[in-house]
Amino acid sequence: MASKIHETPMLDELENGPWPSFVSGIKRLRDDHPDERIRQVTNSLLGQLEHSYETRKGYWKGGTVSVFGYGGGIIPRFSEVGDAFPESKEFHTLRVQPTPGNYYTTDMMRKLADSWEKHGSGLQTFHGQTGNIMFIGTTTEGTQHFFDEINEYGWDLGGAGPCVRTGMSCVGSARCEQSCVNEHATHLHLLNNFTDDVHRPALPYKFKFKVSGCPNDCQNAIERSDFAIIGTWRDHKKVDQDAWKAFVKEKGRQHVIDNVITRCVSNSLALADDDSLIADDSKCVRSMHCMNVVPKAISPGDDRGVTILVGGKRTLKIGDLMGTVVIPFMKLDTEEDYEKIVELAEEIIDFWAENGLEHERCGEMIERIGLVNFLEGIGVDVDPHMISHPRQSSYVRMDGWDEEAEKWYQRKQEEKAAAS
Amino acid sequence: MAEMREPIESGCPDGFQYMHPTMRRNFGQWAYHEDPQPGVLLHHAKSGEKLWTVKVGTQRILDVFSLRTLCDIGDKYADGYIRFTLRSNIEYVVDDEAKVQPLIEAVEEAGFVVGGTRNSVTSLSHTQGWLHCDIPGTDASGVVKSMMDELIGEFKAWNMPNRVHITTSCCQINCGGQGDIAINVQHTKPPKINHDLVANVCERPSVVARCPVAAIRPALVDGKPSLEVDEKKCICCGACFPPCPPMQINDAEHSKLAIWIGGNHSNARGKPTFQKLVASGIPNNPPRWPEATAIVKRILDAYKEGAKDWERINEWVERIGWPRFFEVTGLPFTKYHIDNWRGARNSLNASTHIRF
Ligand code: SF4
Ligand code: SF4
Numbered sequence: 001m002a003s004k005i006h007e008t009p010m011l012d013e014l015e016n017g018p019w020p021s022f023v024s025g026i027k028r029l030r031d032d033h034p035d036e037r038i039r040q041v042t043n044s045l046l047g048q049l050e051h052s053y054e055t056r057k058g059y060w061k062g063g064t065v066s067v068f069g070y071g072g073g074i075i076p077r078f079s080e081v082g083d084a085f086p087e088s089k090e091f092h093t094l095r096v097q098p099t100p101g102n103y104y105t106t107d108m109m110r111k112l113a114d115s116w117e118k119h120g121s122g123l124q125t126f127h128g129q130t131g132n133i134m135f136i137g138t139t140t141e142g143t144q145h146f147f148d149e150i151n152e153y154g155w156d157l158g159g160a161g162p163c164v165r166t167g168m169s170c171v172g173s174a175r176c177e178q179s180c181v182n183e184h185a186t187h188l189h190l191l192n193n194f195t196d197d198v199h200r201p202a203l204p205y206k207f208k209f210k211v212s213g214c215p216n217d218c219q220n221a222i223e224r225s226d227f228a229i230i231g232t233w234r235d236h237k238k239v240d241q242d243a244w245k246a247f248v249k250e251k252g253r254q255h256v257i258d259n260v261i262t263r264c265v266s267n268s269l270a271l272a273d274d275d276s277l278i279a280d281d282s283k284c285v286r287s288m289h290c291m292n293v294v295p296k297a298i299s300p301g302d303d304r305g306v307t308i309l310v311g312g313k314r315t316l317k318i319g320d321l322m323g324t325v326v327i328p329f330m331k332l333d334t335e336e337d338y339e340k341i342v343e344l345a346e347e348i349i350d351f352w353a354e355n356g357l358e359h360e361r362c363g364e365m366i367e368r369i370g371l372v373n374f375l376e377g378i379g380v381d382v383d384p385h386m387i388s389h390p391r392q393s394s395y396v397r398m399d400g401w402d403e404e405a406e407k408w409y410q411r412k413q414e415e416k417a418a419a420s
Numbered sequence: 421m422a423e424m425r426e427p428i429e430s431g432c433p434d435g436f437q438y439m440h441p442t443m444r445r446n447f448g449q450w451a452y453h454e455d456p457q458p459g460v461l462l463h464h465a466k467s468g469e470k471l472w473t474v475k476v477g478t479q480r481i482l483d484v485f486s487l488r489t490l491c492d493i494g495d496k497y498a499d500g501y502i503r504f505t506l507r508s509n510i511e512y513v514v515d516d517e518a519k520v521q522p523l524i525e526a527v528e529e530a531g532f533v534v535g536g537t538r539n540s541v542t543s544l545s546h547t548q549g550w551l552h553c554d555i556p557g558t559d560a561s562g563v564v565k566s567m568m569d570e571l572i573g574e575f576k577a578w579n580m581p582n583r584v585h586i587t588t589s590c591c592q593i594n595c596g597g598q599g600d601i602a603i604n605v606q607h608t609k610p611p612k613i614n615h616d617l618v619a620n621v622c623e624r625p626s627v628v629a630r631c632p633v634a635a636i637r638p639a640l641v642d643g644k645p646s647l648e649v650d651e652k653k654c655i656c657c658g659a660c661f662p663p664c665p666p667m668q669i670n671d672a673e674h675s676k677l678a679i680w681i682g683g684n685h686s687n688a689r690g691k692p693t694f695q696k697l698v699a700s701g702i703p704n705n706p707p708r709w710p711e712a713t714a715i716v717k718r719i720l721d722a723y724k725e726g727a728k729d730w731e732r733i734n735e736w737v738e739r740i741g742w743p744r745f746f747e748v749t750g751l752p753f754t755k756y757h758i759d760n761w762r763g764a765r766n767s768l769n770a771s772t773h774i775r776f
């Protein structure tokens with residue numbers, strides 16, 4: 001090797017211990033990779049990282065790098081200590097959109113690894129916190145070459161900057177009995193309707209879709225996405241009494257009472273004298289506990305669909321916000337249903353693009369203008385499922401009361417007519 | 421210069437082409453699952469078909485050699501399919517029970533770790549840190565590696581009352597997200613401003629707008645347009661740093677770590693909850709961050725000891741109450757635990773409900 005190997009006494013400490021070591025991995029690239037370019041880049045990277053460990057500071061700065069035709073998808077990194085560590089002085093990451101649910105064949109993984117080795121550092125993460133495959137570390141030129149190559153066999157960049165971001169979905173229907181929705185189709189319909197908004201950042205700030213197949217919300221959608229789609233059902237959950245009784249027999253009544261019956265937050269369960277399960281579904285809030293404990297005996301009902309919550313995000317700028325229920329229930333079976341959810345997303349993004357301030361997430365805008373203004377802006381009727389409780393403050397002007405009450409009665413009547 | 425190639429805007433790819441055939445055949449038709457042993461799931465389809473999943477923890481920042489090793493294992497022992505979870509665990513799936521043990525042995529032989537299912541401590545979700553981020557106060561991969569070295573036994577076993585999700589974040593934007601336990605950077609001093617650079621590098625109005633407490637104002641410093649921070653108002657959040665790197669918030673000494681608990685994204689039992697501050701002032705101490713790990717272990721021990729089955733950390737604390745939490749963990753309760761942000765009064769006790 002031409003340049004000398006940087007000493008890394010602090011990082012070396014991270015090669016000890018039983019958990020797999022990323023330092024050992026980077027060192028393997030430095031020591032054993034056949035391509036001299038990769039050996040040098042990773043040596044330089046380790047040198048800079050060691051410098052960070054010694055001084056307890058980061059040395060990357062952003063910049064502007066994109067591939068031809070797109071405005072986003074690359075995280076540019078230029079070193080502030082590039083003189084000392086020149087081979088990794090440009091070290092950009094490409095964000096690449098995985099499939100919903102993150103599936104790969106080993107053949108495809110190898111193909112991606114081969115391409116990345118040709119153009120980049122040989123380091124990658126499946127996946128970053130934004131849901132993207134992160135191909136970590138290449139030059140501006142390498143960015144374009146790598147993208148051109150993998151784009152030819154089916155991969156496209158994800159979002160970075162103020163744009164629609166890469167979506168995330170749980171394993172769901174592919175392997176999970178709790179799934180109430182086709183996460184895959186939902187994710188693809190939504191994301192691929194906004195491809196232009198993914199690639200060309202022009203929104204107030206980021207906008208994220210996440211799909212979880214049931215209220216267990218394995219994708220953290222309520223907390224971490226602007227548009228959370230959560231599978232649910234509205235008829236009775238299904239109880240296989242034979243399987244249930246077998247469970248009671250195996251575990252004993254006391255265990256079942258302590259771990260299932262009394263742990264239902266809606267108090268809707270009881271254990272009958274003959275060990276069967278009494279479930280009062282009028283009280284059930286779909287809080288999943290019983291079916292998480294006894295999946296063999298209890299499962300979601302058949303009338304399935306989704307609940308949509310809007311406006312979740314983390315701390316910046318006004319503090320953490322959970323999503324708020326905007327659509328308590330909608331079916332998601334037919335092409336028409338999918339069109340409806342895409343239209344809703346378009347309405348929301350358009351309204352926010354128009355009314356959001358720079359760097360203001362959708363949830364922060366809702367906080368600023370109030371839920372009602374938001375709902376009126378996107379054409380969704382108010383619904384008591386959207387609130388924990390009605391207003392507590394009397395400081396509000398209510399001279400439109402009669403009209404609003406009339407709207408409610410009318411809606412109720414229409415619902416009744418539609419149902420009969 | 422060569423002709424530039426037009427991108428194919430294919431967007432998000434369809435996953436069916438990469439899904440194990442048993443998953444494809446039984447899509448949306450799963451009946452229930454069992455947990456035969458730590459790290460292994462067994463799903464039964466309504467068709468009667470079965471699918472075993474082996475969950476594997478890795479170093480997350482993967483080099484191509486490790487990636488190829490994982491592919492080799494996938495080819496030889498696991499039908500050639502790989503899936504990743506939200507927390508970067510790998511899931512191999514096989515359609516035959518006989519394939520499970522050889523697969524586990526191959527994974528462990530290669531130095532990876534099987535576990536992370538059910539009531540275990542699963543892999544930490546984390547961010548980029550010093551390796552790649554432009555604003556980090558610490559390293560993420562190093563913190564995680566150090567912690568998982570100590571928690572590996574909990575990854576491989578089912579000792580916890582319920583699952584434990586731990587996250588780390590290297591700045592207060594908290595890309596790591598909510599966690600049952602979150603280890604996050606907490607700055608304690610206002611940014612140090614390099615006034616020579618501000619005018620060239622920063623869009624001053626948008627930096628002013630970024631501050632959550634309106635502590636920044638435009639100013640002339642030595643005749644140059646720059647920015648000024650009202651240090652009394654500043655909450656040291658670092659929000660001004662990404663749009664304006666000359667406002668250096670990271671400080672080797674004063675950027676500390678804080679620990680938050682009880683973030684729970686699930687709607688299982690209670691509604692989702694945000695994490696709450698429990699400890700701060702923890703030194704940012706590479707390469708092994710022993711002080712942070714010690715506190716995490718202390719919290720985990722108390723949780724393991726005190727919680728009922730199925731209680732997540734937030735549910736356990738809610739049941740025993742916060743005073744008891746500070747008692748059993750021995751962590752100090754300070755004025756900093758009392759919130760004063762918007763809506764903070766909702767977090768105060770407005771009742772006589774007190775546990776003595
Ligand atoms: S969110 Fe629900 S459906 Fe999706 S993987 Fe988790 S438990 Fe299964
Ligand atoms: S650190 Fe935060 S509070 Fe302080 S000036 Fe910067 S943005 Fe404002």
